[in-house]
Amino acid sequence: MAIVIFFFNRDGIEKKLIVNISSKISTLLKSSVKISDVEFKYNGDLIINSLSILDHRRDTLIYIDRIVTSILTPTNILTSNTKLNSLYLSNGVIKINKYPGDSLTNYQIFFNKIKRDNSQNTENFRLNLKDLNFENFRIELLDNKKKVNQLT
Numbered sequence: 001m002a003i004v005i006f007f008f009n010r011d012g013i014e015k016k017l018i019v020n021i022s023s024k025i026s027t028l029l030k031s032s033v034k035i036s037d038v039e040f041k042y043n044g045d046l047i048i049n050s051l052s053i054l055d056h057r058r059d060t061l062i063y064i065d066r067i068v069t070s071i072l073t074p075t076n077i078l079t080s081n082t083k084l085n086s087l088y089l090s091n092g093v094i095k096i097n098k099y100p101g102d103s104l105t106n107y108q109i110f111f112n113k114i115k116r117d118n119s120q121n122t123e124n125f126r127l128n129l130k131d132l133n134f135e136n137f138r139i140e141l142l143d144n145k146k147k148v149n150q151l152t
Contacts, residue, residue, distance in 0.1 A: 021048065029053060030113050031061070044070050055106035056113075057099060065091035086131035097142040 018038045026033045036050035048067040055061040068088040096107045104112070 056109050060095055061106055061110055063093050064089050088133045090135040092137045094139045
């Protein structure tokens, strides 16, 4: 019965997943997160398209075109825990930028903000990765909005 409801309500469920996932990641990372689309496959794979994490100046810090993970495990269905065993990340960029007037890079500010408040309850999120794959990722190092170096 639940499977039949899922098939008829798939678009609604995917829209709720976008809001839920964006909210969880935003809360966990204490940063603004945007997701353009979520696909839920019949085999249990969750595909997140166009994930952007914004820095303190609301510019892109991390962009990932496609994330694939599987969330359908007995633990995830029977409890509220979100447990990820594998992640496939493709076509992404990490933009490390030092803005005029800032003494730290956006990356340093981002991680300092996360570390500052360790009281955040993260019991419902376990990152126990057995498999992490990156494909076509690059790191851009920028200073004063002028490209200095690019690592690929």
